Amino acid sequence: MNRDNDKGKILLRRTMIVAVGAFVLLLMLIFRLYYLQVYQGDKYKVLADENRISSRVMVPPRGSVYDRNGVVLATNEQNFQALIIAEQTPDLEETLNGFKKIIPLSNDEENKIKRDIYNNKKFVPVKIKDNLTWEEVSSLLLNAPYLPGVFINEGLNRTYPQGDYTAHFLGYVGAVSEEDAKNDPLLMVPGFKVGKSGLEKTYEQDLRGQAGDIKLEVNAYGRVMKEIERDKGIPGEDLHLTIDSRLQKFAQDAFGTESGAAVVLDVHSGEILAFVSVPSFDPNLFTTGISHKDWNALLENERHPLTNKAVSGQYSPGSTFKIVVALAALEAGIIDENTVFDCTGSMPLGNHVFHCWRHWGHGKQNVVEALKNSCDIFFYEVALQLGIEKIAAMARMLGMGHKTGITLDNERDGLIPDSAWKIERYGEKWQQGESVIAGIGQGYVLSTPLQLAVMISRVVNGGYGITPSFMKLSLKEKGKIKKLPISRKNINIVKKGMFEVVNNKKGTAAGAAFDLDGVKMGGKTGTTQVRRITMEERESGVMKDEDLPWRLRNHALFVGYAPQNNPHYAVAVVVEHGSSGSGVAAPIASKILQEALRLNI
């Protein structure tokens, strides 16, 4: 049977089937191409870009801070870093040894460098050392041929040229804490610093600026191939403060070794001219990372250099509060210029006896004399008649007992008590005796040095409700300052008393008086106890302050202003445990005011 023909026919038929099968499969490939490249093309384009584009944040330079005369208070300093790229050095060990001959490295530093190199890809630059001096940079560059893979990079470091003079209001910058870093990619840049306290923190958003963005093309191993796009970002805004750095420095130095605070205000605008809290600290320590030793030294110092005493320190205002009580009494009509009380050295109330600081008394006093002598009995009587509510109302009107609204985040409220407060706080009725104590600024009354400066400013500027500010006021803002409902006549009576305090030979601050071509100052002293004097001690004779340990000595206060006729500057000085308002605080205030007048800010 010859099936040769069939053999050929079957071959032809089956070949056709195979050919059709092959073409169907190849067409399927074309359809698959269409599916991947057209139908899903956009999806894969995104994925391809995600592969190749790496965005890097460009850190904007932080805004500088200037004083009112354009003196730099905070700026960015070039920071020279030595970096190494592992793949560009043939022998890492040898190169590091060569480096150590020029700039010594501690074992810790060296281990960290090696760890960083090990943990990164070989072409990633690793920091060897930063904050290099010019000399170090130049000797590194000279030796560059022997240091393959080492190069110098230029970064920016925050620096405070005035050091500890500006620490308390400027604050400082530091590393971003984890909770801050949530949303902003800029904050995740290694080594990025944000304001941690003071104005650096308050004006963080303005100072920081807008991050730039560099889009880089990277290959599969992460190596940068080229730059695709660059958005430069917006540099941070500069701040121009009302501080006068000359006065600031002078005022701080005036404290010598004392600790405390001083605030100088322009009485018409509330602009802060000097803002001192001593002892201070060097904020530059924080920008480069403070050592444990330095940090502990700051923390353990009993004079609390890290505390901003001008806004966080709450002190009994003591006799400086008599300005408020006198004004309140005059406004209420309880006394006038001529009303006289007789000071015998003590005043019984109920079964308690209140003493004047002068045991033998001041005799008959009107309000001007009472201020001049800082007579306690006069103000006990006045406070008793006036009642706490009216005292409190005047104190609050003058800016006490609540935050002044200064742009510092650690400001405290102070405390102006009244009967409602006492019921809420202690659940008890207000006692008359407590009004008496409040009349001389003791007891519950608390105030920050800044509040004292605001209070004296509001009085001496003729009763205008200025608020303290580190930023210059525009004319419009100055126009918005409200006149407080206090009569000019009464203000002048109180001012007369304050003039006598300094310029009368028997005034409590007579020793601090000055006369610069007829320009004089006025003010009020205050000395407040920080310990309770027991009845026994009073009978056996009160211990002298200089015999007590520092931390038990009295606080010394002074609020003052100048010139007397047309006040321009107001100052509040608190010297912690300074013993005497007249002996310690008044001379400091006097020096500061003289310097302000001399500088003619």
Place this chain on the structure above:
Amino acid sequence: MYKYYEAGFKSRNLSLKEKFFNINFGYVFCIILLAAIGVITLYSAANGNWSPWAYRQMVRFGFALGIMLALALIDVRIYLKYSYMAYFLVLLLLIAVEIGGHVGMGAQRWIDLKLFKLQPSELMKIAMVLALAKYFHSCTLNKIESIRGVIAPALMALFPAALIIIQPDLGTALMLLFTTMVIFFVVGVQWWKFALLGGAGLIFAPIAWHFLHDYQKSRVLTFLNPERDPLGSGYHIIQSKIALGSGGVFGKGFLNGTQSHLNFLPEKHTDFIFTMLSEEFGMIGGTIIILINMVIIAYGYIFAVRTSSYFGKLVIIGLNTNYFMYIFINIAMVLGLLPVVGIPLPLISYGGTVMLSVMASFGIILCMDVNRHLNLGRSSFGDE
């Protein structure tokens, strides 16, 4: 009972010049066109450099073109006469490198000829087709349809395939077996035998799975789910799909493929060259490559149909199937339709071995077509 034809009874022997002008130049043109695209793509793969790939590939192609022409112009009867001998020689070579690879040559499965690496498994693809063609050429249809008739050719395929599997080169072995099956199919082995084989395959697949190397298992699993291991074995296929897909319709432009030039795409000059080409030239470029290959394969079937000898037809179908398998497996693999099996795209991927084997196949196909009117006898051995 059989009719014998004297060689040359129907057509006389052709002169060399006649043979040369009998070569189908459309076919040759498509081959050169593909190779030229390959060289250009390799130039791009090296980021616009002739070295290390493009120049060398050009030289190789020139050499391979010479071999193709030589194979096209030799006497067609030599193929029929020496088919079995070629098969056994290649089989010996395969055994030699298998043993040598184990003993002294550091697991090397090729013989280095400087410009090319001679890989016996590649030669086996051709030798097998020739040997099977010769076998079926001399068979009657009755014998083909009998069980006994298919056992010998099945063993002829299984033995070298087993040797190649243990190399291990699963891709080449599967190609060899698949080509064998296609030849079995076209010569007329009954459908039900294939169905039986398929059934047996399903039963034995789990057992075969057990014998796969770990990396082979991983490739198959990754093929089934590339996201299984996106940075490991799935990386290739994911990056390949991203490169392809992002090319869009018109591509990113010559030398502008980001995935390729930034090294996200692995093996861009060898197995994944189609991906690179489609990234830079888009769907248009990819489709053109497939279309040119369809033309080449179509030519093959036309040659097969118009060749008068059964041997010639079978040789062309076998080698054409082989070429189709390269194209289909490679492209389907980079498109994520098949597991990554390490099959290059002939004429375009960098590499001498496959180019040599494919160009030799084209030479033999052309030779069959050049001598298409020549009627070769049923058997050189004088069958029963």
